[in-house]
Amino acid sequence: MAPSFYGQYPKFHVAVDCIIFGFEAGKLKVLLQQRPFEPRQGEWSLMGGFVKRNEDVDAAAERVLNQLTGLHNIYMKQVGAFGSVNRDSGDRVISVAYFALVDIAKVNHDLNHQHSAYWEDIDELPPLLFDHKEMVEKALYRLRTMLHSRPIGFSLLPPLFTLSQLQQLYEAILGQKLDKRNFRKRIGDMKFVEKTDLIDKVNSKRGAALYQFNKEVYEESKLFKL
Amino acid sequence: MAPSFYGQYPKFHVAVDCIIFGFEAGKLKVLLQQRPFEPRQGEWSLMGGFVKRNEDVDAAAERVLNQLTGLHNIYMKQVGAFGSVNRDSGDRVISVAYFALVDIAKVNHDLNHQHSAYWEDIDELPPLLFDHKEMVEKALYRLRTMLHSRPIGFSLLPPLFTLSQLQQLYEAILGQKLDKRNFRKRIGDMKFVEKTDLIDKVNSKRGAALYQFNKEVYEESKLFKL
DNA sequence: TCAAAAGTGTTAAGTTTACACCCATGA
DNA sequence: TCATGGGTGTAAACTTAACACTTTTGA
Numbered sequence: 298m299a300p301s302f303y304g305q306y307p308k309f310h311v312a313v314d315c316i317i318f319g320f321e322a323g324k325l326k327v328l329l330q331q332r333p334f335e336p337r338q339g340e341w342s343l344m345g346g347f348v349k350r351n352e353d354v355d356a357a358a359e360r361v362l363n364q365l366t367g368l369h370n371i372y373m374k375q376v377g378a379f380g381s382v383n384r385d386s387g388d389r390v391i392s393v394a395y396f397a398l399v400d401i402a403k404v405n406h407d408l409n410h411q412h413s414a415y416w417e418d419i420d421e422l423p424p425l426l427f428d429h430k431e432m433v434e435k436a437l438y439r440l441r442t443m444l445h446s447r448p449i450g451f452s453l454l455p456p457l458f459t460l461s462q463l464q465q466l467y468e469a470i471l472g473q474k475l476d477k478r479n480f481r482k483r484i485g486d487m488k489f490v491e492k493t494d495l496i497d498k499v500n501s502k503r504g505a506a507l508y509q510f511n512k513e514v515y516e517e518s519k520l521f522k523l
Numbered sequence: 524m525a526p527s528f529y530g531q532y533p534k535f536h537v538a539v540d541c542i543i544f545g546f547e548a549g550k551l552k553v554l555l556q557q558r559p560f561e562p563r564q565g566e567w568s569l570m571g572g573f574v575k576r577n578e579d580v581d582a583a584a585e586r587v588l589n590q591l592t593g594l595h596n597i598y599m600k601q602v603g604a605f606g607s608v609n610r611d612s613g614d615r616v617i618s619v620a621y622f623a624l625v626d627i628a629k630v631n632h633d634l635n636h637q638h639s640a641y642w643e644d645i646d647e648l649p650p651l652l653f654d655h656k657e658m659v660e661k662a663l664y665r666l667r668t669m670l671h672s673r674p675i676g677f678s679l680l681p682p683l684f685t686l687s688q689l690q691q692l693y694e695a696i697l698g699q700k701l702d703k704r705n706f707r708k709r710i711g712d713m714k715f716v717e718k719t720d721l722i723d724k725v726n727s728k729r730g731a732a733l734y735q736f737n738k739e740v741y742e743e744s745k746l747f748k749l
Numbered sequence: 750t751c752a753a754a755a756g757t758g759t760t761a762a763g764t765t766t767a768c769a770c771c772c773a774t775g776a
Numbered sequence: 777t778c779a780t781g782g783g784t785g786t787a788a789a790c791t792t793a794a795c796a797c798t799t800t801t802g803a
Contacts, residue, residue: 380580
């Protein structure tokens, strides 16, 4: 049997869908777009796109993320494949979902607007197209789980942040309040969260120390636990 | 734009590959087959198959598992999609990997032999086709992680088992020795691991109490932690 | 002067780990 | 009778959780 043996089997459209998380004003947000084409044009959906012929599926996800945000080299993880026969009412499409963590301040707002994309609060999502709600839920679950064992939250923050911002971020992702002193104690144990001598005076009168995430120090220590 | 708008985009072969775990003689095993067709016929690989036109991807995985083992209603979870352009040397194929946990005693050995499939020790796997090693590693990682929060190990055991067997199973999956008294203390806290009045005399002279997993009790308590 | 966010330690409760001997039986 | 696997409890180390007040400063 030659390679063409595969030829007897059916082929499918394969798409990627991106769950793009951001953090703003103490809230975890997802970037949603109004679907630009039929069927179900105008409904809220994740940003997606079809995989190209000579493109890795991972690369397709990066391309779609870039098209909508202008960003490169973003933290992305696959959530999984969604392959029910009737999940897309247009035609059979198997979709692979990815989630991305971005610093909202760095995204290109013009691109967002060109794609009718807006940041929506994770707690107040509108009804979503097809199985996109399920994708978001699975992505959020993965994000929460990983947050306990990997320092991924920093991808959602600007390079410099206060401990209060960091705590708010954790609270927003985990959906629960955390004790301030216990939180700071644990962050204090993480050598890769470095205090700078800069002070943020925007969010408080007194001023708060600005911290930064040091990836190199993390790679060495690999010590993490929240 | 009509549904046929999708038509301009390329289509791909989509396959499923199954990482079928079993437990025998104190070892965690994976069911591997010698690939039955070209290219690379005869190489060790996971059991896989192409998704059919009107078949959910999950259903394809169940079908493939059933073809090889004769089993239905088996614990299966998706591991993820593998979509590199050149992952399959035959043609472009996007594959979705699933892992399954089976009771080796229940699998149909004739079917295994018909497919040239054999149980291989997880610690002594031969070189595998394409990216199948990566699939197995990811599946094992998921299995290990889930083992800490869900009572999935029981799917690998017969309905009645001794605590020593259960401990060996956990040790085999986690790849580390566990303390016997601490292990039994923790299992003792799980109301859904029920002691029966049956005694196993096969594995020891003295005889060991046989236990069973009670799914209903678990569903109520949802209490688990190893 | 006061409202608002920053910053800081201690103690009790709970969890995890380490550890060693006797028991019952079949060969 | 002895080799084999079955079965059992306690104490120390560590981790987590609960908790409240003082500081700084801009409005």
